[in-house]
Amino acid sequence: MEPVLTVSDVRKHYDNRFVLGPLNFSLEPGYITAVVGPNGSGKSTLFRMLMSLAYPDEGSIRLFGRSYPENGVEIKRRTGYVPELSEWDDSWRTVKDAVRFYSHWYPNWQKDRFQELMQLYSLDPKLRFKGMSKGVRRKLSIALAMAHDPDLLLLDEPSSGLDPFASRAMVEDIHRFMESGSKSVLMATHIMDEVKKLADYVIFICYGQQLGMYEKDVLLDEWKAVWVERSSDRSKQFPGVMESSGSGPVRIVTSSFEETRQALAEEGNPIIKTESLELDEIFYHLMNKHGVSAGKERGAG
Numbered sequence: 001m002e003p004v005l006t007v008s009d010v011r012k013h014y015d016n017r018f019v020l021g022p023l024n025f026s027l028e029p030g031y032i033t034a035v036v037g038p039n040g041s042g043k044s045t046l047f048r049m050l051m052s053l054a055y056p057d058e059g060s061i062r063l064f065g066r067s068y069p070e071n072g073v074e075i076k077r078r079t080g081y082v083p084e085l086s087e088w089d090d091s092w093r094t095v096k097d098a099v100r101f102y103s104h105w106y107p108n109w110q111k112d113r114f115q116e117l118m119q120l121y122s123l124d125p126k127l128r129f130k131g132m133s134k135g136v137r138r139k140l141s142i143a144l145a146m147a148h149d150p151d152l153l154l155l156d157e158p159s160s161g162l163d164p165f166a167s168r169a170m171v172e173d174i175h176r177f178m179e180s181g182s183k184s185v186l187m188a189t190h191i192m193d194e195v196k197k198l199a200d201y202v203i204f205i206c207y208g209q210q211l212g213m214y215e216k217d218v219l220l221d222e223w224k225a226v227w228v229e230r231s232s233d234r235s236k237q238f239p240g241v242m243e244s245s246g247s248g249p250v251r252i253v254t255s256s257f258e259e260t261r262q263a264l265a266e267e268g269n270p271i272i273k274t275e276s277l278e279l280d281e282i283f284y285h286l287m288n289k290h291g292v293s294a295g296k297e298r299g300a301g
């Protein structure tokens, strides 16, 4: 099957202050992929490039096998985008004005679906843009992005500012959206619980550097914290061992549970306890492995 999105060797820099890339990944249809990374890592810049609102300095981006600028209209009609900050037309006064614009721009606009989404997020159709709260803007942005039944949803921190009821409604609605098996979602988020509940794949980006793309379940199966009775210098060289702390019992973090388990058993120092790792701890160790630590940004110069 043709990838819904292919990002190849994409690089972007802002003056001498920020370098993003090279980014390389592709998304098969039917999956949810989360983009995770600290503030200022380039997640929104990536999303803006996918919508042709920012331009890569190098590399190529293909959506549905098409590229910008030639196929921009087709790409955008098949995509639902929730930006980090919605910038709407100043002339719009009520939701009706937005609907008029969206239903004209998207031939596949579904009136009933939009009404369903308005109800789901408890949005009043008479809502006015002036003075609209951050959370309400976000809910409206999600409803507008989904009502034309896009093939790909690009969600930039969609639950930022949402109350817990709206967040839950969004997660359930995204699950429903995925039911046909042909839709795809790429979402940036800082909420690990959201990644756990929704994502099939995770792309880690740290201060512009892509640390990897992983299948979430594989990541959670392979990365473990294990405890053994005694420390040994050799265990630090065992396959997968990322960190070893304490003197007895010793806590070992591994990215390759089975290999580490075997090596420890062969050494006669068997595992006495195993725990799953949270995604944020996995991310922390990946950052260390790649030599990036919190707050250490890469400059272009």
Ligand SMILES: Nc1ncnc2c1ncn2[C@@H]1O[C@H](COP(=O)(O)OP(=O)(O)OP(=O)(O)O)[C@@H](O)[C@H]1O
Pocket (backbone or CB within 6 Å): 014, 017, 018, 037, 038, 039, 040, 041, 042, 043, 044, 045, 046, 084
């Ligand atoms: N238009 C721009 N001009 C100059 N620098 C920019 C511009 N847009 C983004 N940047 C810089 O690019 C870097 C990445 O920003 P970006 O918003 O893409 O990160 P992010 O991962 O989405 O962050 P957050 O998690 O805080 O939303 C930051 O250092 C930011 O200041």
